[in-house]
Amino acid sequence: xxxxxxxxxxxxxxxSARIPQAVRHQAIRSLVxxxxxxxxxxxxxxxENALAALRPFIGPAQASIIGRRERVxxxxxxxxxxxxxxxxxxxxxxxxxxxxxxxxxxSALLALAQCHPIDGKTFVDAIVxxxxxxxxxxxxxxxxxxxxGWHVTGTAGGFGAAAxxxxxxxxxxxxxxxxxxxxxxxAAGLREMFGTMCKSLHPGRAAQSGLSAVLLARAGFTSSxxxxxxxxxxxHVLSTAPHLADTTDxxxxxxxxxxxxxxxxxxxxxxxxxxxxxxxxxSQRSFELDEIEQxxxxxxxxxxxxxxxxxxxxxxxxKFSVFHSAAIALLExxxxxxHYTDEAVRDSAVIALRxxxxxxxxxxxxxxxxxxxVKLKGGRTIEYHVEHTLGSIERPMSDRDLDDKFRDLASDVxxxxxxxxxxxxxxxxxxxxxxxxxxxxxxALSE
Amino acid sequence: xxxxxxxxxxxxxxxSARIPQAVRHQAIRSLVxxxxxxxxxxxxxxxENALAALRPFIGPAQASIIGRRERVxxxxxxxxxxxxxxxxxxxxxxxxxxxxxxxxxxSALLALAQCHPIDGKTFVDAIVxxxxxxxxxxxxxxxxxxxxGWHVTGTAGGFGAAAxxxxxxxxxxxxxxxxxxxxxxxAAGLREMFGTMCKSLHPGRAAQSGLSAVLLARAGFTSSxxxxxxxxxxxHVLSTAPHLADTTDxxxxxxxxxxxxxxxxxxxxxxxxxxxxxxxxxSQRSFELDEIEQxxxxxxxxxxxxxxxxxxxxxxxxKFSVFHSAAIALLExxxxxxHYTDEAVRDSAVIALRxxxxxxxxxxxxxxxxxxxVKLKGGRTIEYHVEHTLGSIERPMSDRDLDDKFRDLASDVxxxxxxxxxxxxxxxxxxxxxxxxxxxxxxALSE
Numbered sequence: 001x002x003x004x005x006x007x008x009x010x011x012x013x014x015x016s017a018r019i020p021q022a023v024r025h026q027a028i029r030s031l032v033x034x035x036x037x038x039x040x041x042x043x044x045x046x047x048e049n050a051l052a053a054l055r056p057f058i059g060p061a062q063a064s065i066i067g068r069r070e071r072v073x074x075x076x077x078x079x080x081x082x083x084x085x086x087x088x089x090x091x092x093x094x095x096x097x098x099x100x101x102x103x104x105x106x107s108a109l110l111a112l113a114q115c116h117p118i119d120g121k122t123f124v125d126a127i128v129x130x131x132x133x134x135x136x137x138x139x140x141x142x143x144x145x146x147x148x149g150w151h152v153t154g155t156a157g158g159f160g161a162a163a164x165x166x167x168x169x170x171x172x173x174x175x176x177x178x179x180x181x182x183x184x185x186x187a188a189g190l191r192e193m194f195g196t197m198c199k200s201l202h203p204g205r206a207a208q209s210g211l212s213a214v215l216l217a218r219a220g221f222t223s224s225x226x227x228x229x230x231x232x233x234x235x236h237v238l239s240t241a242p243h244l245a246d247t248t249d250x251x252x253x254x255x256x257x258x259x260x261x262x263x264x265x266x267x268x269x270x271x272x273x274x275x276x277x278x279x280x281x282x283s284q285r286s287f288e289l290d291e292i293e294q295x296x297x298x299x300x301x302x303x304x305x306x307x308x309x310x311x312x313x314x315x316x317x318x319k320f321s322v323f324h325s326a327a328i329a330l331l332e333x334x335x336x337x338x339h340y341t342d343e344a345v346r347d348s349a350v351i352a353l354r355x356x357x358x359x360x361x362x363x364x365x366x367x368x369x370x371x372x373x374v375k376l377k378g379g380r381t382i383e384y385h386v387e388h389t390l391g392s393i394e395r396p397m398s399d400r401d402l403d404d405k406f407r408d409l410a411s412d413v414x415x416x417x418x419x420x421x422x423x424x425x426x427x428x429x430x431x432x433x434x435x436x437x438x439x440x441x442x443x444a445l446s447e
Numbered sequence: 448x449x450x451x452x453x454x455x456x457x458x459x460x461x462x463s464a465r466i467p468q469a470v471r472h473q474a475i476r477s478l479v480x481x482x483x484x485x486x487x488x489x490x491x492x493x494x495e496n497a498l499a500a501l502r503p504f505i506g507p508a509q510a511s512i513i514g515r516r517e518r519v520x521x522x523x524x525x526x527x528x529x530x531x532x533x534x535x536x537x538x539x540x541x542x543x544x545x546x547x548x549x550x551x552x553x554s555a556l557l558a559l560a561q562c563h564p565i566d567g568k569t570f571v572d573a574i575v576x577x578x579x580x581x582x583x584x585x586x587x588x589x590x591x592x593x594x595x596g597w598h599v600t601g602t603a604g605g606f607g608a609a610a611x612x613x614x615x616x617x618x619x620x621x622x623x624x625x626x627x628x629x630x631x632x633x634a635a636g637l638r639e640m641f642g643t644m645c646k647s648l649h650p651g652r653a654a655q656s657g658l659s660a661v662l663l664a665r666a667g668f669t670s671s672x673x674x675x676x677x678x679x680x681x682x683h684v685l686s687t688a689p690h691l692a693d694t695t696d697x698x699x700x701x702x703x704x705x706x707x708x709x710x711x712x713x714x715x716x717x718x719x720x721x722x723x724x725x726x727x728x729x730s731q732r733s734f735e736l737d738e739i740e741q742x743x744x745x746x747x748x749x750x751x752x753x754x755x756x757x758x759x760x761x762x763x764x765x766k767f768s769v770f771h772s773a774a775i776a777l778l779e780x781x782x783x784x785x786h787y788t789d790e791a792v793r794d795s796a797v798i799a800l801r802x803x804x805x806x807x808x809x810x811x812x813x814x815x816x817x818x819x820x821v822k823l824k825g826g827r828t829i830e831y832h833v834e835h836t837l838g839s840i841e842r843p844m845s846d847r848d849l850d851d852k853f854r855d856l857a858s859d860v861x862x863x864x865x866x867x868x869x870x871x872x873x874x875x876x877x878x879x880x881x882x883x884x885x886x887x888x889x890x891a892l893s894e
Contacts (some may be wrong), residue, residue, distance in 0.1 A: 018826045045667070046668065049663070049666045049667045049668045050663060050666070050668055052666045053662040053663045053665065053666035053668060054522075054560070054659065054662065054663070056506075056507070056509075056520075057506045057507070057520040057521060057522045057523075058506050058510075059503075059504045059505050059506040060503070060504070062503075062504075073503075073504040073505075074503075074504060074506075075501075089695045092747075115503070148684055149680070149683065149684035150681030150684065151680070154632070174482065181639075181640065181643070181645060182645060182648070184637060184639075185601070185635060185636055185637045185639070185640045185645050185648065185649065186633075186635045186636075186652060187635055188632060188633045188635040188646075189632055189633075190631060190632045190671075190672055190674070190679055190680060190681065190684055191669060191679040192628075192631075192632070192671045192673065192677040192678075192679040192680040192684075193628065193632045193671055193674075195630070196669045196670045196671055197668050197669045197670065198628060198632050198668075198669070198670045198671070199628060200632075201629070201632065201668075202632065205633060210499065214499070215500040215501065216501075217498045218495060218498070218499035219496045219497070219645050220492070220496045221496045221497055221500060222641045222644045222645070222649075223492065223640060223644065223645045224637075224639050224643055224645070225638055226639065226641055227637070227640075231596070231637040231639075232637055232638040232639040233596070233597030233637055233639040234637065234639075237595055237596035237637055238640075239595065284884075298516075298629065314541075325784070330606055330626075345495070400696045414876070
């Protein structure tokens with residue numbers, strides 16, 4: 001089995017005319033979603049602290065730190081944008097593997113595009129190959145890999161970043177295989193880091209590793225050409241049960257990029273069906289908030305296991321509270337990133353409603369499903385059933401939904417004009433003469 | 448078990464007055480050996496290619512690339528010096544784990560010392576903590592870790608680099624634990640890369656990762672404080688049989704730094720007893736080369752398994768040929784780095800002698816042992832038995848031997864005056880006001 005060479009040949013040799021339009025559009029949707037997430041995370045302490053630590057070592061001002069004013073060398077831009085785009089836990093997810101594809105891919109690729117001219121069509125092609133390879137590599141080692149404790153976004157991410165950059169720079173097949181070798185031997189990221197800033201370091205490092213791997217390979221820095229499948233290579237060393245046929249079977253015919261999903265709400269995926277249902281109930285306007293006696297949720301057992309925090313005190317804890325999330329949706333009628341701040345979880349109106357929420361695990365309910373019963377003071381009960389939550393494969397976010405999410409995340413960072421300009425550039429990425437423009441448009445300028 | 452916190456407390460809290468003088472001296476010997484190796488590797492294509500690839504992204508001229516004229520930012524200096532110091536496979540080895548401690552530790556620490564003032568005493572202390580922690584972390588996961596395919600210098604290396612830099616920068620205990628977390632979640636390096644330039648990338652990346660981890664932790668970039676021992680942490684994810692008591696038991700009382708060994712010859716360790724014996728025979732001057740009919744070696748079985756190449760064509764192949772190595776020793780009376788070039792292995796006199804060498808594996812012979820029988824044309828046979836080769840724990844290289852090795856490696860790169868000056872600075876590291884001077888002295892200048 002020649003997994004590494006097969007992937008390398010796919011990335012450098014596949015005719016882009018054969019990429020289905022739906023796949024290209026999904027790549028652009030990934031760009032819109034990623035850009036919004038990076039804007040929203042740009043001022044997070046993880047980014048601030050990393051920048052403060054590494055500032056003395058930064059090279060020429062080649063590429064943007066999204067949502068900020070600083071321009072830095074492309075390798076550091078890849079790192080910082082990888083961190084900011086993941087730090088809100090709001091980026092895209094390939095549900096079959098739990099890999100978050102865009103952080104590594106786009107952080108590396110956009111940084112490259114700002115220091116090396118790349119036209120929009122090549123840029124969108126490169127996103128496709130990046131996401132596709134990252135998901136495919138993850139599929140070859142998961143779930144055993146993830147279960148063992150690897151954060152697959154950190155480990156498979158480097159392959160995605162290298163594929164995107166390698167495609168854009170038109171590596172030859174051997175160079176591309178070497179680049180995969182160079183990222184394979186830097187693949188890392190432990191799930192022990194969840195809940196710390198290191199979680200978002202993983203896509204940052206993967207982006208940086210993928211970008212530098214391509215540059216190294218292109219300069220003749222040699223590696224194994226069997227890095228994925230060799231007995232002492234990536235798959236066997238980092239997974240007890242690799243199944244590499246899943247990495248290469250159907251490559252270029254079936255597209256995992258189409259299975260990339262976007263999160264509408266800034267909290268754990270398992271709470272999404274509940275939020276979705278509460279928003280639907282709110283929009284029906286069939287009761288007033290002060291009529292509510294109790295809100296009873298029937299949910300997948302994981303919901304309470306992962307997000308059962310009844311009395312969150314910090315914004316971060318709010319993301320792990322199905323109770324807070326339900327209350328916000330019913331109270332506000334929207335669920336936005338700003339609803340997961342320390343202030344929001346301590347708001348007395350939120351707390352009053354939150355205390356009326358109960359949640360009950362129920363076998364047989366799917367992860368993207370929920371049942372909500374609102375018991376009113378008069379005795380009436382209003383029920384709502386979410387068959388598939390927004391953001392699931394069956395009910396993806398619309399382009400309009402992605403616009404709304406982008407604006408929610410961008411509004412604190414970009415002026416309204418610049419926000420709309422950046423959004424338009426992302427949607428029209430395919431037609432740009434210089435894809436690096438997108439990076440410029442995502443910078444925060446003083447105006 | 449609080450392995451991570453125990454190591455962190457050791458690094459930041461241990462009174463340096465308690466470090467035995469022999470341990471400090473061994474740290475200095477490690478510095479001399481590492482400096483020579485980095486000088487010898489400075490012009491290797493791995494370094495040239497990495498520098499060509501990454502040059503556009505390099506930051507301010509803060510630190511030396513050893514053996515070259517370029518000054519680069521400290522993080523890149525750590526990377527390049529980590530590569531050059533390992534690329535000849537001539538650096539130090541902790542025989543119990545096969546970790547090569549100095550590449551990560553000294554590449555990170557010297558780069559720091561060139562952009563942040565560190566006195567010589569603190570510098571030598573930091574080497575001790577770096578080497579000690581790197582060996583200790585390796586001991587907690589090896590041999591299962593290495594056997595599974597991990598290049599332990601890449602994985603444990605980051606901990607060593609972080610320990611050295613963290614000690615020098617006087618981190619507090621939490622920061623030091625976070626720094627260990629940050630390197631733990633970047634720990635990587637596959638044995639599949641052996642024979643490619645990526646092998647030497649491992650200590651380079653470990654050095655870079657350790658240095659940046661300390662800077663990140665100091666700036667408040669959070670991590671787990673249980674990164675080594677947690678169920679989804681370093682030891683359990685990267686080893687099927689961790690035994691972390693070996694990481695912490697006797698810490699600060701028994702010193703693994705004393706078990707750090709140095710290689711006298713620029714080839715695989717298993718050939719060293721044969722070279723050692725051939726050099727001894729040559730120095731006895733009891734026969735002429737043209738009298739030799741056959742040279743018969745009795746060796747540990749691994750010798751033929753790893754270095755059984757009878758007709759090497761490249762210098763690299765020569766390092767994996769016990770036949771070439773024996774011939775060189777008998778012919779030249781010394782065994783130096785320059786005897787493993789393409790020219791050397793194609794030399795007709797070397798080939799003529801090489802073809803008279805036979806090697807026989809023998810059970811019961813130790814890895815540091817060899818038996819050599821030289822049959823002369825007149826019928827006489829001269830025998831020599833190597834009980835423990837030079838460079839073994841039982842028969843370590845002397846300081847004088849290390850001087851000779853340094854000069855062999857440095858002579859193509861530094862002028863004689865600068866070579867002696869650099870060597871003197873290394874030996875007197877403990878007394879320097881500014882340890883960064885060592886970095887300056889190891890640069891190649893045009894004169």
